[in-house]
Amino acid sequence: MTVWLSYREAAHRVHRSRRTIGRWRKNGMPMSWDTRDGQRVRVVDEAVLLAWWRQRLRNDPAHRYxxxxxxxxxxxxxGPTRRDSDTT
Known part of the structure; x- marks a missing residue:
């Protein structure tokens, strides 16, 4: 079953801002439109959102560390520590 999330719900799901979700959309994350309470709202499939989020984490150097x-x-x-590089 497909779960569709609004910008706000998507941001809450991955602990990011709504602005970040909008930036991901501009960078190519597929989204759709839905009508909720008589208003058209951009929505994203939860599986697609989580795939984008995981990809961003994999590419983040701090997360990899x-x-x-x-x-x-x-x-x-x-493992590597910051103190290892400080010793001379």
Whole structure:
């Protein structure tokens, strides 16, 4: 079953602003129109929204660093730390 979310609902779902959702639409995220309470509203399929969100996270360097550190902690290995680069 397809779940359609408005800008506000989509922003709340992925913890981003409505402005970010609008920017993703301008960058090519497929959206549609729906009529709610007599008003036409832009809506996005939840699966499409989550796919875009995951793609953005994968490409974010800070997020990749956090994931690497988490994986290192889980395996018991010492992951990269900021202090490692500070020592001379």
């Amino acid at each position: 956090r994931l690497r550190a988490l994986r290192a902690r889980e395996t018991g290995a010492h």
